[in-house]
Amino acid sequence: MYETLPVATVRTQVTVPIRFPDGYGTTARVFSFNGLVDGREHLALGLGDWAGPPDRRAAGGPAPLVRPHSECMTGDVFGSQRCDCGPQLREAVERIAGVGGFLLYLRQEGRGIGLYAKLDAYALQDAGLDTYEANLALGHGEDERDYTAAAQMLAALGVERCALLTNNPDKVEQLSRLGVTLTERVPTGLYVSPANAGYLEAKANRAARKPDAPFACSRP
Ligand SMILES: Nc1nc2c(ncn2[C@@H]2O[C@H](COP(=O)(O)OP(=O)(O)OP(=O)(O)O)[C@@H](O)[C@H]2O)c(=O)[nH]1
């Protein structure tokens, strides 16, 4: 469990009241870290009964719900309808606050290629390429995300086992390989709109991305 991971530590934690435009509100404990392998400013939001008495973390206690959320400035901040990141972020905060756990806000804009490159990829998609072809045409991989820092963050937070809120098999596979014990995968919602239907269809047609593909989930 985590033996081979470089050690990261919690740098600062602060309490942040959260309120969404629709009125939903909660309180988050926001954590920053030292020692993350990629040097990026990833954040963890502790929500709901995220800490609990220490014995809740022991084997047999309820596992926290964790969503590794890849940054999407256009969707998360500006409400872009080209993807479904904004509604998924909103859903994750409320669901995790309800049961206790962490939202890992990972600075992996554009599936790891960065914001400007994602906008370049959007331009290519407007010219007819799908979301994966556009990345390749720009000389990038289809998905360049690496979840080592996410595993380091969970280790620093003392989370050895968790339920993972995602439809993405790669997150499950990578985090399992990195030493996180996943008790279950909890599917996140799909939010289809006229503007993102083609994007979601391209994802669904990728066999490796199919939400119902078998997962390498270790169940304690
Ligand atoms: N390169 C590129 N990145 C995109 C595009 N649309 C969304 N993204 C990025 O994709 C990431 C979100 O990935 P998704 O595959 O939608 O969802 P996921 O987070 O991997 O999987 P879930 O946990 O199931 O939601 C964010 O970093 C977005 O910025 C696109 O067309 N091109």
Ligand SMILES: [Zn+2]
């Ligand atoms: Zn998005």
